[in-house]
Amino acid sequence: MNNKIAGLIKNLIAFLRKHGNRIANIFTNPHLLSFFISLIIIFTLPQIFDKYTAKTISKNKHVTYQNIYYTDLDSDNISEKISIETNYDNKTCLRVYKNNKVVEQWNFNGKYISSKPPFWNDVDTDGFAELFVFTNHDNKMFLNCVSPLKNKILRIEREICDYIPFGKTNDCQLNYCGYFDENKDGIKEFYFFANTGFSVQPRKMFAYDLVKDTLYYSEKSCAGVEKVLADYGSKTNDLNFLTVSNAVGNCDGTVPYSDMYAWLMVFDKDLSFKYNPVKIGYYPSNSHVISLKNNKGTFFVVLNIYFGTNGHYSTLAVYDENLNKLKEKKFLYSDEWENAQLYYDINANPDYYYILKNNGTIEKLDSDLNIVGEINSPLVDDLKYFVMDIDRDGKNELLLWNYNLQQLVIFRNDLSDYVTVNCSEANNIQSISLKLDGANLSELFVQSNNYMYTINYKANSLYYLRFPLYGGIYFIVFLFILLLQKTQRHRAELKYETEKRIIELQIKAIKNQVDPHFTLNIINSIGSLFYKQNKDKADYIFGKYSKLLRSTILNSDKIITTLADEFDYVKNYLDLEQFRYNDKFNYEIKTDHETNLGINIPKMLVHTFAENAIKHGLKHLEGKGELIITVTSTKNSCVVVIKDNGVGRKKAKTIEVDNTSKGLEILDQILELYKTLMKIKITYAIKDITDEKEQPLGTEVYITIPMG
Numbered sequence: 219m220n221n222k223i224a225g226l227i228k229n230l231i232a233f234l235r236k237h238g239n240r241i242a243n244i245f246t247n248p249h250l251l252s253f254f255i256s257l258i259i260i261f262t263l264p265q266i267f268d269k270y271t272a273k274t275i276s277k278n279k280h281v282t283y284q285n286i287y288y289t290d291l292d293s294d295n296i297s298e299k300i301s302i303e304t305n306y307d308n309k310t311c312l313r314v315y316k317n318n319k320v321v322e323q324w325n326f327n328g329k330y331i332s333s334k335p336p337f338w339n340d341v342d343t344d345g346f347a348e349l350f351v352f353t354n355h356d357n358k359m360f361l362n363c364v365s366p367l368k369n370k371i372l373r374i375e376r377e378i379c380d381y382i383p384f385g386k387t388n389d390c391q392l393n394y395c396g397y398f399d400e401n402k403d404g405i406k407e408f409y410f411f412a413n414t415g416f417s418v419q420p421r422k423m424f425a426y427d428l429v430k431d432t433l434y435y436s437e438k439s440c441a442g443v444e445k446v447l448a449d450y451g452s453k454t455n456d457l458n459f460l461t462v463s464n465a466v467g468n469c470d471g472t473v474p475y476s477d478m479y480a481w482l483m484v485f486d487k488d489l490s491f492k493y494n495p496v497k498i499g500y501y502p503s504n505s506h507v508i509s510l511k512n513n514k515g516t517f518f519v520v521l522n523i524y525f526g527t528n529g530h531y532s533t534l535a536v537y538d539e540n541l542n543k544l545k546e547k548k549f550l551y552s553d554e555w556e557n558a559q560l561y562y563d564i565n566a567n568p569d570y571y572y573i574l575k576n577n578g579t580i581e582k583l584d585s586d587l588n589i590v591g592e593i594n595s596p597l598v599d600d601l602k603y604f605v606m607d608i609d610r611d612g613k614n615e616l617l618l619w620n621y622n623l624q625q626l627v628i629f630r631n632d633l634s635d636y637v638t639v640n641c642s643e644a645n646n647i648q649s650i651s652l653k654l655d656g657a658n659l660s661e662l663f664v665q666s667n668n669y670m671y672t673i674n675y676k677a678n679s680l681y682y683l684r685f686p687l688y689g690g691i692y693f694i695v696f697l698f699i700l701l702l703q704k705t706q707r708h709r710a711e712l713k714y715e716t717e718k719r720i721i722e723l724q725i726k727a728i729k730n731q732v733d734p735h736f737t738l739n740i741i742n743s744i745g746s747l748f749y750k751q752n753k754d755k756a757d758y759i760f761g762k763y764s765k766l767l768r769s770t771i772l773n774s775d776k777i778i779t780t781l782a783d784e785f786d787y788v789k790n791y792l793d794l795e796q797f798r799y800n801d802k803f804n805y806e807i808k809t810d811h812e813t814n815l816g817i818n819i820p821k822m823l824v825h826t827f828a829e830n831a832i833k834h835g836l837k838h839l840e841g842k843g844e845l846i847i848t849v850t851s852t853k854n855s856c857v858v859v860i861k862d863n864g865v866g867r868k869k870a871k872t873i874e875v876d877n878t879s880k881g882l883e884i885l886d887q888i889l890e891l892y893k894t895l896m897k898i899k900i901t902y903a904i905k906d907i908t909d910e911k912e913q914p915l916g917t918e919v920y921i922t923i924p925m926g
Contacts, residue, residue, distance in 0.1 A: 248703065252696040259691055267684035269677065270609075272628055272639040272662075276672040280665060281305075285330075288651040288663050289338055291347040292367045297654040300338075302351065304330045310353050314366040322369050326362045328353030331381075333392040335649060341397055341406040341428055348372060348428065350408060352392055357382045359390070359412070359420070363428060372428060379424075379435070384416035395423070395459055396448040400487045405429045409459065411446050418468055423459065423489050436489040440469035441481045449509045451516070451539060458492055459485040462505035462520060480505045480522050482541060493541045498522045500530045508562040510536075510585055512569045517544070517585050519571060521560050525551045534573075534587055547587050554579065559603060563614060566632035574603070574618070580633060596620060596627050596638060604650045608662050608675045615675070619647045626664060628675060641671050713895060739798060759797050766790045773821065777892075781849070781856070781923075782815035784824050791825060792845070795832050803836045803843030803862075813851040819900065819923060820892045826885050827860045827902075827919045835864020835917055838873055851925070858921040866906055866914025898924055 280286075283305035288297040291314070299315035310330040314321045331352040338347045351362045359381040363373040381390060395409035407427050412420040423436040423446065441463035449458050465480040475481050480499035484492045499505060499522035510517045518537040524530045531548035532555060538544055549555075554577040562571040570590065573581045582591035604617040608628070616629040624644050629636045644666035653661040653672070662673040740763050747756035769787055773779065779787075785807055792805045809815065828847065836843035848859040865873070893899045901922050907915040 248696060248699045251699050252692055255695050255699075256688065256692040259695070260688055267678065267680055267687070268637055269635045269681045270628070270630070270637050270675065271678045272626075272637045272673055272675045274639055274641065274671055275661070275674050276670075277642075278670045280668055280670045282667060285649065286663070286665055286670065287335055287649060288653045289336065289347070290654050291338065291349075293340070293345050295654055295656050297652065298367070300349065302330060308355060310351065312349065312351055312362075312364070312366075314349075316367070321366055324362070324364055324371070326351060326353050326360075327375060328355030328360060329388055331359060331388050331390050331392060334394060335651065337392075337394060339397040339406065339408070341408060343404065343406075352378070354381050354383065354388055354390070361426065373431070376426075376431070376433075378426075378433065379412070379420045379422075381412075381414075381420060382417060384414075384418075389415040389417050390420070391444070393444060393446060395446040398448070398457055398487070400457055401427075403429075409446075409448070411443050411461070413442050413444060415442075415466075416468055423485055425487075425489055434489060436485060437474070437491075439475040440473045440477050441475040441483065441495070442466055442468070442477050443483075445506075447507065447509055449516075453539070457487040459489075460507060460509055460518060461485075462498065462507040462522075464505055465499055465501040465503045467501040477501070482507065482518070482520055482537065484541065496537070496541050496543075498535070499524055499533065500526070500528070502526045503530075503532070504557075506558075506560045508560045508571055510562060510568075510571055511564055512585065514585060515539070519560060519562075519585070521558065521573065523551065523555050523558060525556070536585060536587060545587055553577070557602070561603065561616060561633075563605075563616075563631045565613060566630075572633060593633055595629075595633075595636060596623075596625070606650070606652055608652060608660065609677065610660055617650060621646070626673070637675075639671075639673055639675075641666065641669070644669050644671070740794060743798060759794070762790050762793045762797075766794065777821060778818045778896075779821045780816050781813075781819055781824075781858075784819060784821070785809075785815070785847075788825050788828050788847070792828060792832075799832075799837065802839075803832070803845055805845040805847070807847045807849075809849045810851070813849050813856060814925070815849075817856060817923060817925060818896075820888050822888075823885070823900070823921065824858060824860065826881055827921070830881060831860060831862040831864060831917065831919075834870040835862045835866065838865045838870065839863070855925055856923045858923070860919040860921070861907075861916065862918075863907075863916040866908075866917060867904070868906070869914060900924070 283303055285302040285304075287300045289300065290296060291298045298321075299318075301311075301313040301315070303311040303313070306325070308328060310326045310328060312324045312326065331354055333350075333352060337350045340347045342348075346365055346367050348363055348365050353360050353362060353375075357380060359378040361373060361376040361378055363376070364371050383389060391413050393411045393413065395411055397406040397408055399406045401407070405427065407425045409423070409425045411423045414421060418440065419438075421439055421442055424433060425435070426433050443461045443463050446459050446461040449460050450456065451458055461483055463475070463477065463481045463483070466477050469476045469478065471478045475483075475495055478501045479497050480503050482496040482498050482505075486492045498520055503522050503524040503526070505523075506521045508519050510519050516539050518539070518541070520533075520535050520537060522533050522535075524532045532551050533546055533548050535546040536544045554575045556576045558576060559574045560571060561574055570582050570584055573583065575581070578595050580593040580595055581589050582593070583589055602619075605614045606617070607613060608615045613631045615631065616633065618627045618629070620627060620638075624641050626639045626641055626647075627636055628639065641664060644664075645668050646666060648665045648667060650665070651663045653663050655661070659674065659676055662675055664671040664673060740759070744756050744760050744763070747753070747759065766787070769790070789807065796803065796805065824847065828845065831845055836845060844863045846861045848861070850857050850859070864870075889900050903920045905918045905920070907918055909915055
C-alpha cells in the first residue's frame with residue numbers, strides 16, 4: 219500500500235514537472251480567472267435579480283377579536299373589505315367596507331363559528347356576491363346570509379344542526395367545499411363540511427340551496443375532516459367530493475367511522491357515500507389526499523402519517539376512482555414527516571405531485587409513487603399552505619408560513635421559483651386574501667394573530683437585466699485582471715532592473731577589494747610568510763582571503779544579505795587589512811543579545827564604511843588605530859555605529875586626491891534603489907570627532923535600519 223502511494227506521488231511529481239508550466243498558464247489565463255471570479259461575485263450579489271419579488275409595504279397592529287378579509291363582491295375588479303368582530307357578548311358583528319367607507323353593519327345572535335374562506339359567492343349569478351356567516355347559540359348552529367352591496371338580508375338564523383360546544387369556546391371549524399348548480403335551476407348550492415374537536419359533533423357534510431331554503435347533509439359520522447376536494451369523475455362527469463379524515467381519538471371504536479381510524483371517503487352530489495369509506499390509518503395519524511388527473515385517468519393519492527407508538531406504518535398509496543388500492547409504500551415516521559403535506563396543481567404539470575416535508579425538502583413524484591425529482595426550499599415549520607393567484611396571471615401561487623423565521627414563502631405553481639417575505643413579530647397566520655385595485659397591481663393581505671401585513675408580489679423587472687449585468691461583471695473583472703497582470707509585469711520588470719542596477723553598483727563597489735593591486739598585495743604577503751617559514755600564519759591568511767573571495771564570487775548575483783553575514787564578511791576583510799598593514803590598527807565588533815542579526819540589508823552596507831575608515835582614516839594615522847563597530851536596537855530600528863580614531867575626513871582630503879565621495883555616491887544609489895525595491899529606507903549620518911580645539915580625533919558613522 220505504501221509503495222503504491224509512493225508511486226502515485228512520484229508520478230504526480232513527474233507530471234507536474236513536465237506539465238507544470240502549461241497547467242499554470244491555463245489557470246492564470248485572464249479569461250478563465252475572470253470567469254471564476256465573476257461566478258463568485260454573482261453568487262454573492264443581493265437577491266435583486268430573482269424572477270419574482272415580494273415586499274412588505276405595510277404592517278399594522280391587529281386585534282384578536284377581529285377577522286378581516288378582502289374580496290371583490292360586485293365584480294368591478296376592486297376588493298371590498300369584510301370585517302367580522304367577535305368581542306360582543308353572544309353577538310357576531312359583520313361589517314362591509316367599500317372604498318374605505320362602511321356599507322352596512324349586521325349583528326347576528328350567537329358566537330361566531332370559524333370559517334375558512336371563501337364564505338362568499340354570487341350564488342344567484344346577479345353580479346353581487348352573498349356572504350354566509352355561521353353562529354352558535356342555544357346549542358345549535360345557525361346560518362346567516364346577506365347580500366351586502368344590495369343591502370339585503372337573505373337569511374337570519376337558519377338552523378343547520380345541533381352543536382353543543384365542549385367548554386366555553388367554539389371548537390367547530392367550517393370548511394367550504396364549493397358552490398355548484400347541480401339541479402340546473404340557475405342557483406348554486408352551497409357545500410360545506412363541519413368539523414369539531416372534543417365536541418365530537420357535528421362532523422358531517424352539508425349542502426344548502428339559498429333560494430329554496432333546502433338543506434341536506436351526509437349521514438352521521440365521527441370522521442374529522444379538514445379539507446374536502448370537489449371532483450368531477452372522469453367517466454361519468456358526476457360531481458363528487460373527495461376527503462380523508464384524521465385519526466384524533468375523540469370517539470370510541472363503536473361509532474360509525476370512528477376517529478380512532480383515518481378514512482378515505484367519496485360523497486356524491488347528494489352527500490351519500492358513493493363508495494364504502496376505506497380505512498387508511500390508525501390513531502394517532504394525519505391524512506392528506508389529492509386527485510391526480512392525467513392521460514392515464516383519475517387517481518387519488520393518499521398520505522397517512524402515523525406518529526404513535528404502536529408500531530403502525532405510515533403509508534403513501536394510490537387509489538383509483540372506485541377506491542381500489544393500486545399501489546402503496548410503507549415507511550416509519552421521522553421528524554421530517556411532521557405536518558407533511560401533499561400539493562398538486564393540474565395546470566402546472568398534471569403528471570406529477572409534490573410532498574412538502576418539514577425539513578425543507580420537496581419531493582416530486584409520479585402516479586406510481588416514484589420520486590422523479592427533489593427541490594430544496596427554506597425550512598418551513600407550518601406546512602398548512604394557501605393557494606391563490608396573487609399576480610392574476612392565471613396561475614396559482616403556493617404560500618407557506620415559516621413560524622420560527624417569521625417569513626412567508628411564496629412559490630410559483632410549479633415550485634420553480636420562490637421568494638421569502640419577512641413578517642416580523644407575526645404569530646400564527648389566520649387568513650390570507652387578495653386586495654384587487656382595478657388595473658393596478660393586486661396586493662396580498664396577510665392576517666396573523668397580532669399583526670396585519672400588506673405585501674406586494676410581482677414579476678421582477680430587473681430579472682432580464684441580470685444577463686447584461688453578469689456580462690458587465692465579467693468584462694470589468696477581465697479588464698481588472700489584465701490591468702493587474704500588466705502592473706505585475708511592470709513591477710517585475712522594475713524589480714529586475716532595480717536588482718540589476720544594485721548588483722552593478724555593488725560589483726563596482728567591491729572592485730577595490732578584489733582588484734589586482736589588493737590581490738597581488740595579499741599574495742605577495744602570503745608568499746613572504748612562506749619564505750620566512752611562517753606556514754601557520756600563511757595558511758590562516760590564505761584561508762581568510764579565500765573565504766572573502768569565495769563569498770564575493772558566490773554572492774555576486776545577490777543584492778541582499780543578513781546583518782550577521784555582513785559582519786562575517788567585514789570581519790574577514792578587517793583581518794586581511796590588519797595583516798596587510800602589520801597590525802597598524804585593532805578592531806572590535808560589539809552586538810547585544812536583543813539585536814536581531816537576521817534582518818536584511820543591502821550587501822556591502824557596513825563594509826563600505828569599514829573600508830573607508832581604514833583607507834582614509836587609520837591608514838594615515840601615525841599611532842595605533844582603533845576601529846569599533848557597535849550594534850544596538852530600539853523598538854523600531856537597528857543602529858550600527860562605525861567609529862575610528864583616524865586622521866579625519868578633512869586631513870584625508872589633503873593627503874589623497876581619490877577620496878570617499880565616489881564610494882558614497884555608489885552607496886547612495888544602492889540605498890535609493892533598495893528603498894524602491896524593498897520599501898525600506900535606510901539612512902546614514904557621518905560625524906567628525908574633534909577635541910576642544912577642533913582637532914580631529916576620528917570619524918563616527920551612524921547607520922539606521924528600520925525594523926518591522
